[in-house]
Amino acid sequence: MNATPEHRESAPEATNAASALTELEPGQEVLRRTYAIDRGRLVRYAGASGDFNPIHYSDRAATEAGLPGVIAHGMLTMGLAGSAVVDWAGDPAAVAEYGVRFTRPVVVPDPGEAEIEVVGTVGSVDLAASSVRVDLKVTCDGTTVLAKAQAVIRLGSP
Amino acid sequence: MTEDTARPTSVDPTLVGRSYAPRETYEVSRAKIAEMAAATGATHPAHTDPDAAFELGHADVVAPPTFAVVLAQRAEQAYVASPESGIDFSRVVHAEEHFTHHRAIVAGDRLRTTVHVDKIVERGGITLVTTRAEIADTDDAPVATVTSTLAVRGEGR
Numbered sequence: 001m002n003a004t005p006e007h008r009e010s011a012p013e014a015t016n017a018a019s020a021l022t023e024l025e026p027g028q029e030v031l032r033r034t035y036a037i038d039r040g041r042l043v044r045y046a047g048a049s050g051d052f053n054p055i056h057y058s059d060r061a062a063t064e065a066g067l068p069g070v071i072a073h074g075m076l077t078m079g080l081a082g083s084a085v086v087d088w089a090g091d092p093a094a095v096a097e098y099g100v101r102f103t104r105p106v107v108v109p110d111p112g113e114a115e116i117e118v119v120g121t122v123g124s125v126d127l128a129a130s131s132v133r134v135d136l137k138v139t140c141d142g143t144t145v146l147a148k149a150q151a152v153i154r155l156g157s158p
Numbered sequence: 159m160t161e162d163t164a165r166p167t168s169v170d171p172t173l174v175g176r177s178y179a180p181r182e183t184y185e186v187s188r189a190k191i192a193e194m195a196a197a198t199g200a201t202h203p204a205h206t207d208p209d210a211a212f213e214l215g216h217a218d219v220v221a222p223p224t225f226a227v228v229l230a231q232r233a234e235q236a237y238v239a240s241p242e243s244g245i246d247f248s249r250v251v252h253a254e255e256h257f258t259h260h261r262a263i264v265a266g267d268r269l270r271t272t273v274h275v276d277k278i279v280e281r282g283g284i285t286l287v288t289t290r291a292e293i294a295d296t297d298d299a300p301v302a303t304v305t306s307t308l309a310v311r312g313e314g315r
Contacts, residue, residue: 082224
């Protein structure tokens with residue numbers, strides 16, 4: 001297959017981010033996604049990440065820790081929002097910076113699921129660096145669960 | 159019972175500045191990248207399809223942007239889980255996380271992680287512990303910096 005880095009030029013024309021960098025305006029919404037989190041997803045994330053803190057699967061442990069119930073790993077919520085950013089950026093390697101503050105726990109009911117909404121808007125554009133900062137609003141039931149959530153997307157090699 | 163601001167938790171504030179050398183060389187596999195991608199709803203083909211990654215100019219499948227937490231949290235155990243840290247993990251919640259990618263992590267990478275205790279501050283019965291995991295390749299070239307803040311609640315919080 002054409003499986004060499006030299007074939008970079010033949011990459012599919014442009015990503016959402018790349019094609020539009022000069023046209024992006026601060027405040028412009030560029031992505032909106034929802035993700036459902038159920039207990040099964042918590043178990044899957046625990047196994048994948050190696051974070052086996054029982055507050056993420058045991059009602060008893062969560063209650064003993066003073067929580068309203070089993071909560072999602074903060075890093076799962078951050079990871080889901082990051083996936084929305086990657087899809088928009090068009091290349092996982094374009095995410096140069098990504099940071100969040102965890103403000104409220106996401107309680108995951110059983111049965112049922114919690115729904116996370118991710119909305120990304122343009123924070124700023126740096127044409128010289130070919131980069132754009134995307135500010136993320138991440139909510140669950142209208143409550144902000146990630147604050148100061150920002151990703152810097154760098155397009156092309158600096 | 160939260161007025162004991164001198165020492166609201168058992169976290170030892172004198173460990174600021176301490177570093178923990180790498181305990182392992184972690185080899186990033188395609189399978190682990192695929193597993194983390196699936197767990198975080200990441201569907202970009204470059205996470206799982208080598209050809210898609212090659213087309214974008216990468217040496218192999220590319221990790222999701224929060225993948226480095228796997229290495230960071232493994233390495234942080236040297237500090238967090240040690241008795242000297244004074245951190246009661248049953249009283250910990252995650253407060254902040256930040257990734258700086260000096261380059262993308264791809265399958266086949268062999269990575270070593272050094273953990274630094276950057277900051278310990280006490281605020282209203284909660285101790286905020288900030289660690290920084292510096293992830294490098296086996297030539298010591300920087301790959302990612304992961305900064306994490308844990309909030310440790312005091313008794314009765």
